[in-house]
Structures are given as C-alpha cells and as structure tokens.
Amino acid sequence: MDEEKEWQSLKDSFEGLKHLNILNAINRVDTTHLRRLDSILVPNDFSKPLSTYLPFPESIDLIKDVSKIILFSYPTQVFAAYENGKLVLTGPTNMGKKKNQNT
Numbered sequence: 001m002d003e004e005k006e007w008q009s010l011k012d013s014f015e016g017l018k019h020l021n022i023l024n025a026i027n028r029v030d031t032t033h034l035r036r037l038d039s040i041l042v043p044n045d046f047s048k049p050l051s052t053y054l055p056f057p058e059s060i061d062l063i064k065d066v067s068k069i070i071l072f073s074y075p076t077q078v079f080a081a082y083e084n085g086k087l088v089l090t091g092p093t094n095m096g097k098k099k100n101q102n103t
Helices: 006-013 016-027
Strands: 068-073 078-083 086-092
Touching: 016 086
Parallel strands: none
Antiparallel strands: 068 078, 078 086
C-alpha cells in the first residue's frame, strides 16, 4: 500500500463546506479529484470569503459604468461576474486548453 502523505491524513479534518469550497477553488478541482491529488494548496486562514482566495479584485473602477460583465482567466481557470464594477460572483471554471479552442 502506498504511504499516505501527511496532508492526506489531515484533509478530512477541514471543517465545513466553506473550507472545502475554498480548497476546491484554489486547487481548481472538485471534491472527488481533490482527494486524489498528491499535494494541494492550503491557506493558513479560512475565515475570509472565497473571492479573497481567487485572482479577481473585489472591484474594478474601469468597468463601473458597465451594468454586467463576466471575465474569464485561462491561466487560472477562474471566472468573475461584475455588476457596475463590483464583484458579485467568482469561482473555478474549466475552459480547456486555449490552443484547443475553435476560433
């Protein structure tokens, strides 16, 4: 039997859905695949909202006059939805590899 990594024995101790959502988002996997990884990113502090752990800012002054817009990041595979420049929703997405997209 493979030796279990230290974090794997600790991962089931993370409390609640909030922690799991943060772990899934920053590691860009769902819960099933998170358990299969040989290493993961784990923040020191789980007390902040999910958006704090993702790459988009809470607000963008440049788009404050745009009623609604959704932005995607290929490198981080994350989306952000803004209303009048304020972040209203963010989370992981899977857009595939950029080279595989049809033009």
